[in-house]
Amino acid sequence: MSRVLLGVMTLSCAVHADWTNPFPVKKCNGVVIEDIDIDTVQGYFTSGLLTSQQLTQCYVDRITLLNPYFHTVIEINPDALSIASSLDTERLESGPRGPLHGIPILTKDNIATADKVRTTAGSLALLNSTVPRDSHVAALLRLNGAVLLGHANLAEFADYIAYDDYSEGYSDRGGQTRNCFNATQQTSGSSSGSAQSVVCNLCMAAIGTETDGSILLPAMHAGIIGIKPTVGRVSRAGVIPGSLSQDTVGPHARTFRDAAYLLDAISGVDARDNATFRALLSGASTHANFSDAVANASALRGAKFGIPWDVLWSSTAGAVTHRPAFLDVFRQMEAAGAILYNNTNIPRIRELQDPYGWGDALDTPMELWARTYLHVDLYNGLDEYLNGLESSPIRSFEELLAWEDTNNASTGALGGGEIWVSGADNFLRANATHGVIDEGYYLAKLWRHELSKAGIDTALTHIDADGNLIQLDGLLVPMAGAGPYDSPSSGLPAAAHYPAVTLPVGQDPWQLPFGLGIWGPEFSEAQLIRFGSAIDDLVRWRGRPQHYNYDTTKIPFDPRWPGFFDTPA
Template identity: 45%
Template sequence: MRQSTSYIMVLWSVIVASIMGFILTEEMPHPFPMSLCNGVNIEDATVKELQHLMSIGQLSSQDLVECYIKRINQTNEFLRSVSEVNPDALSIASALDQERNERGIRGPFHGIPFLVKDNIYTDDKHNTSEGGLVLLGGRYSSEATLVTKLRAAGGVLLGHAALSEAADHRALTNFSDGYSTRVGQTRNPFNLTQATSGSSGGSAVAVRSNQAAIAIGTETHGSLVHPSANLGLYTIKTTPGLVSRHGVVPGSYYHDTPGPMARSMTDVAIVLDIIASPDHRDNLTFNALGKIPLEGYAAALGTSHALRGMRLGLPWNPYWSTAGNINAPGLREQYESRLQELKAAGVELYNITNNPYLHQIANPYGFGQPAHTPEEYNQLISYKTLLAVALGEWLQNWTFPETDERHGMSTLAEMASWNDEHNATTGALGNGTWWYNTESGQDFYDIAIATNGSLNGTFWKAFGWGRRIARQAIDFGHTHAFENGTVIELDALLLPNNPNGGFDNGCASVPSYAGYPVASVPIGQSKWGMPIGFCIHGREYSEAKLIKVASALENLFRWNAVPQWHNYKTAEGPWDAPWPGYACSQESLDSYACERS
């Protein structure tokens, strides 16, 4: 019976791969080769490597900007991962090159081009729109703190990365992950029929496809760690408040956090050392006082030698037992093989099978909460209420010209009403006509509006329960009790991180509810041609320890893969055109608005 089942699963995986239009082979051509940059190969180059090339004079910052813009122009028609390029990027790079020659460098980020997700406000000539039309053309009171810090460190803002519209806060159903009305459907270069898996998909795709070496994303519930897994990148979703959220279009005061998406944990640590600090415009950042290591996060980076004696816990139920993503064809074998490598490297693995809190808060088959959760404890109550509050506060400092019909917009309800009025249209796309139904597509906005942003007893009961149980689940998991009563503290918890086989990824939910950090490390590739990884759960403000664990895993596995662009010619749909009725020309973007066509 066991042999027959295995045979059926193998046969099924081959059938699925055939239906999807590809069988992975080494002979498949790469349709978008990366050109040399001023004679130098920068494909998959890290921030650290680029800084070295500039320091020895082989490349300049201006060279890098020119080469990344060329790469964007080469690939963005298919990927839709960059929404807009900063028109001043070349002049900024030139000035930084001159400064390098005359006075030296500001630090490890000097001259490095970077992208930011399109919900992070930049006070310059290009737009911040959160992927939609309702905010397009508006201006915020001041630039996002993290952008100002990256500029001060010598970074060159290359542009905005695309995102799922409204950071996946606009709709819960009847939407496409990675789609925005402004840009279209962002696609995964490993396989263009597969998901980018989270609203920061544009940032992740841009880095993996070499449109930039580093990008900043944001996470409320999975939008850093899940796209990183799907694109084979490194990231860390920090404790909310470690990095200022000022200037970031909000979803939830208690859950939002920006973070770097990169090709190495070294790059993640370099960026985190720049952007982690208190900010008087984000009160939650003051909770981090005394929690940021004086020596910085880069000092926590470790090699594979750090694995000897490291204690990692495996939360068996549900993440290693019933969750769908671990049971997709061929994945359990890959993950268990990696666990054996960890053991061989000296890691002590502990099977956490009886966590009395985890089964209360974690869905046994994937993303979200269990079906048996009492309705009054549903965490959707927290997210939808906080969304109404957050956007209402954001709009107080978001302005449009007095001649714009959106001038004075101050509530989420007004935003949704504007969407209903302006997004209802038909448009000729290819050989057919596409109709967008305004009765769907923003149901998350609708349920958030219904709360009136009231932080009442209903809200606090749901939020308080979820935060308490989630923290207990992670804290309990970090301790291991032996039969003789001895209790030891574990360094971190290790979970599978992938959405392959059509299953939801569950590794981000509990840290989101808890307000705890989580890191992601790539470890391999699935039968669908998609990267897979580990999620690493930590306790509050344990970012330095997570960086140590993640960088040690990185040095052991040393996994990297070049995207093969499967189905780049055949993956078609109505998402390939900008929103019908609007023309976002370069001229209109320069004036902070799209023209009505």
């Protein structure tokens, strides 16, 4: 989730033409690894130009260099080098297990790994806890030969500890995640460390989680690929929960193919997560070779996309600010043979979406009801997770709240005149529900889910001026922030449990990337990867972070476009 951030509202672009990147990516054993993809690395492994152990060491060295400034990694796996070495030996003796063999991957610090790396959701409260087993995701990554390099930093408890007084990407354990393009600017979404670690060249790829926006929005501000799968595509077993109604796990990567390799590895049925049986019930494949769906720009010929103009494109701040760039992408798509349909609007969008940026329309029945069931989910999910730990001084939601009240409720100045208030207001709201699941809970969840699902389904079934029914291949949505308003393009697919992808298409004057998103129906990941990779091949936008303002201590962030702090016209 993304917040309107606290702090002194002073404008500081501080992006200079004569700036020299203080952290250029060094060669690894003589091999260029900056922005490298998995297929290229596997080629180096095969030819003997590079080993997994060497690559892992290079990433450990770079994390050690950058992390004091950008705080993207919360803990390095002390066994990563020995794991990489054993995988190098296995490659020589029996060949690679697949495309992830020997590839260093970071996992978000709410994804349990039963190793020497502690899983804490960024909280000091869980520092002395022990997980009973690998999460299903971690187990599958190991099975596929990935090197679990460590845990990425995140917004503490995946954005659910606080709502009112909060800095995005901050955790008590990991500190403030910084944006590698410009450290005075926000990272957006709880999987901040995962996304920024990829674009900072601290790992090959990373795994994040999302309840609402926490895969898509960090990928947007990192200028990388993010895939938010259908709820149930990937098991959440062993993931510290925000809401089991909406939680999902997905990849951050530099390319769609790399992201697809990760999704290939981690998707499938798991007996410890009933949601993973949804694909069976819906008739969809429980597992797919998503990497086979990766395409080039020729796949756009004849593809049909909708543009839901009302709210999403017409008034949200990022879409308005970056409209010329988005229109240029649309023109390129049409020249490549895509067919775009405007005003494929979502019914009741103004009940579902804030008209200017991220979040539900405030104080509407939808928004108030969403809070109701999400707070119940938070209470019950964390309570069950804590109770299931192998060892922990904290075993219940109430004990966690009591710990936060004693240890984490403080106010202090943290540089640049900003005031950081660290509290647990969202935990307090969840505690007030006592986890009671009643008629109101079910009505709230069902209403929001069904209305969001019906809205996307209706928009995907377009009726043209002649009354012809046209089934669209996806909905194009802006993935862009401006001022205090972040992208709106996460709430509806989150509530509908539908998949979405984002790809980078440009960069603003503050050096922050922005992107284009695609929504589709449930279990349409392969289709979204096909068309997302085709658009990516057409646009071919990639930004290289210059690490502007790397030594800033400001918390939270400098604003952009100060006029947007007033309601935009």
